[in-house]
Amino acid sequence: MDIVSALKNLLNDGERVSTNPAILEQHSKDLTYHEPHAPDVVVFPQSTIEVSQILQLAHQHRIPVVPFGMGTSLEGHVIPVRGGISLDMSRMNKMVELRPEDFLVRVQPGMTREQLNQKLKKHGLFFPVDPGADASLGGMAATNASGTNAVRYGGMKDQVLGLEVVLAGGRIIRTGSMAVKSAAGYQLTNLFIGSEGTLGVITELTLKLSAIPEAVVAARAVFDDIGQAGQAAAEMISSGLAIGRIELVDAYTIRAVNQYKQTDYTEQPTLFLEFSGRPASVEEDVQLAKEMTRHNGAKAWEEERDSLRRARLWEARHQAALAIIARSPGKKHMVTDVCVPISVLPEAIVQARSEIERHQLEAAILGHVGDGNFHVAFCFDPDHPDERNKALAVNEAVVNFALAHGGTCTGEHGIGLGKIKYLEVQYGPAVEVMAALKQTLDPRHILNPGKIIRIGM
Amino acid sequence: MDIVSALKNLLNDGERVSTNPAILEQHSKDLTYHEPHAPDVVVFPQSTIEVSQILQLAHQHRIPVVPFGMGTSLEGHVIPVRGGISLDMSRMNKMVELRPEDFLVRVQPGMTREQLNQKLKKHGLFFPVDPGADASLGGMAATNASGTNAVRYGGMKDQVLGLEVVLAGGRIIRTGSMAVKSAAGYQLTNLFIGSEGTLGVITELTLKLSAIPEAVVAARAVFDDIGQAGQAAAEMISSGLAIGRIELVDAYTIRAVNQYKQTDYTEQPTLFLEFSGRPASVEEDVQLAKEMTRHNGAKAWEEERDSLRRARLWEARHQAALAIIARSPGKKHMVTDVCVPISVLPEAIVQARSEIERHQLEAAILGHVGDGNFHVAFCFDPDHPDERNKALAVNEAVVNFALAHGGTCTGEHGIGLGKIKYLEVQYGPAVEVMAALKQTLDPRHILNPGKIIRIGM
Secondary structure, eight states: OOHHHHHHHHHTOGGGEEOOHHHHHHTSOOSSSSOOOOOSEEEOOOSHHHHHHHHHHHHHHTOOEEEESSSOOSSSTTOOTTOSEEEEGGGOOOEEEEEGGGTEEEEOTTOBHHHHHHHHGGGTEEOOOOOSSOOBHHHHHHTTOOOTTHHHHOOHHHHEEEEEEEOTTSOEEEEEOSSSOOOSSSOHHHHHTTSTTSSOEEEEEEEEOEEOOSEEEEEEEEOSOHHHHHHHHHHHHHTTOOEEEEEEEOHHHHHHHHHHHTOOOOSSOEEEEEEEESHHHHHHHHHHHHHHHHHTTOOEEEEEOSHHHHHHHHHHHHTHHHHHHHHSTTOEEEEOOEEOOGGGHHHHHHHHHHHHHHTTOOEEEEEEGGGTEEEEEEEEOTTOHHHHHHHHHHHHHHHHHHHHTTOBSOSSSOOTTTTHHHHHHHHTHHHHHHHHHHHHHOTTOOBSTTSSSOTTO | OOHHHHHHHHHTOGGGEEOOHHHHHHTSOOSSSSOOOOOSEEEOOOSHHHHHHHHHHHHHHTOOEEEESSSOOSSSTTOOTTOSEEEEOTTOOOEEEEEGGGTEEEEOTTOBHHHHHHHHGGGTEEOOOOOSSOOBHHHHHHTTOOOTTHHHHOOHHHHEEEEEEEOTTSOEEEEEOSSSOOOSSSOHHHHHTTSTTSSOEEEEEEEEOEEOOSEEEEEEEEOSOHHHHHHHHHHHHHTTOOEEEEEEEOHHHHHHHHHHHTOOOOSSOEEEEEEEESHHHHHHHHHHHHHHHHHTTOOEEEEEOSHHHHHHHHHHHHTHHHHHHHHSTTOEEEEOOEEOOGGGHHHHHHHHHHHHHHTTOOEEEEEEGGGTEEEEEEEEOTTOHHHHHHHHHHHHHHHHHHHHTTOBSOSSSOOTTTTHHHHHHHHTHHHHHHHHHHHHHOTTOOBSTTSSSOTTO
16 A cells, blocks of 8 residues: 555645655654654645545554644654654645634634734734744644743633544544533543644634733843742732733843844843733733832843834743754754742742753753743753753753642643653553543554553554 | 442441432432432542542442532532432532642532632632532532633633542542643543533542732613623623623513512613722723713613622622522523623524513523623423423523524533533534543443433433
């Protein structure tokens, strides 16, 4: 059985079934240190029916299928570790239905978040989930992505109302509805969100939208000590301040951003803040936040209301990961991603910094501290096992600290290849339940095999 | 095999294994028209280990187990239609751990929401999910309950961070964590929320808490026409106003409440509103809302800041269901519960009222219109099949309208016995997926059999 010919027959369009080496290479990797592995073929479906036919064929012949969005995952999710089909969803990128009066939109999975926001602007609306990269919305749902807006709006699981999903054998189902709440049976929408393509392929999403806030004030507060910054963040969150965003960036990262973007931020631990809403309440909250940072030892406070200066400030934060990579050309990127209860955050950050120093590594600490979620970003030479092992050791220490304090091994990047063993530590017997669900929905283990759980490994 | 003796042996406490007829009768019914059916025995576990032992025994002997909280469900969830064990969780009602600085609490499932809020008050915190009844928190999670606060805080699925669950065979698992977000594997927490006791028994919950707002203003707006009231509600929501609560109550219900509570509200369609947050923004929003109601034809607007008067106003809303029942002593209660996209709401309400009139029934319309969720409440004589059939016909018309307009057959009451056929209409093949998940987690169908799906029927 020649799968490539069969797929070409199925789609009746040779151009959308590719074995071009450059295309295979492009679908062999994500943004990180995880070992690339090429698929046997890359397929570009254009409709749900085509996805269904492809999965039927793959199921029949037990061929792995790995959904691929923009390839921006950070734990190896899109790497076809057992070959097979890389299912590139980029041509399914249409807006299906926009209902501004209902604050919702239906989109195909290949549309990226920035493409969507471009279309929403003229309606005064936006989609708030903002991982660093311009990821595809299908990929964001598959990994339960979040980002800097999560402290106000939550992550994908909070913003997806329904899905169309194709199951392993080709069956097409719909979950959720266009109502903002529902108690109708098992919450299948949430079962597929965060399932990383291992339970089904998302072919349509119904998303909640939000009004673009009237007033926005950006601020930053500079601290001598990262513990103080974490403490200030925890206090602001605990006080119920209506913060839109609160990001902690450490001195190392500020230095990297300054070099990469030719900016001149003070190179010390810094909280980047954003307050948004109606003008009166925003100004009230900015003043309260300023007080709280000062009270926790901040030595500088800046506010920005002008949209260009705000954008520059936040663009820098969004570019932080790229800035770190730019410091170490040719090296591989690795990012830890734990989430802990808010009150534990300052101690967790101090512990992470001490582990980095103990291992004599260069690494940045940055993160979405409003949720207790933070990252340590490393670069290492893939041909230098000692560097790699040190980074892995810091990762392990950071994860173990989080798990010992009621946290989770991943706040927003997902399990993929990199966190399988930590998922087992975190959940023990609940992983057997996950494996049983996987077995039920994908009995031949064709859907993104080797990710999340060890079943069929 | 005498199951009662076996259970008494297991718990080593005869008092907590009851076949007393009054106890059996109390566990045979919910608050509604659904036909009662007594369990064979009621068991009162005191620990997770006991629940595990009971489920192990039940699994071994294929005995149905129906978890029971406060018995306040509205679609027959707690009725042991096949006999067996009613597992009364009321003695597992402890607070396990309170972490005010992390805005979270761990509780046992038998604690009610009012018991919890009593304990939280002195910390300036509260748990926002508020179905009408003082339900148990375990039951609220099992049905994905919500209530008047959902427009601001969401429902149980938005407020539960993690669970401890005992599975059919007695296995104990933990889901989620104490971190506010996580991308660690399949979202098992959300699989059990809304599963109505058919997939496992919840033995502990980790809940998010919220700060009690600084300022609260209650308001009401009276309209000539229920369509106008719905239109005003839709406009307020679409404008992104920070509404805490927005409830629509129709003239019939206002009349019933006035009679029941000796109040003197104007007997016309009325929006009950609440605005809460920091003082400045609350006052701004109240003025905007007032404008919007006037613009949509409201003929009266009242505001209340005094906490006693606010409480009286909202107590009346919470008592609405009881007021309807009080009008028809000896009759049975039935409540529809659809949820539609916000923009469809005014039309849905007008359609529901016209169906009620067409069938010459007396019924109230009330609901959480901020979410597009509304209820039609009937009373009928159970010995009068014509009345019952008319009510069921209105229910069907209301559900069909919702499904035809992108809504859901239940916004917050769940499927239970009463909505099984509508779940099938709503989801088609996705119900087969639900059945497969049920089969995987409860292969002998001992957990609340006959609810949500027809498996094993």
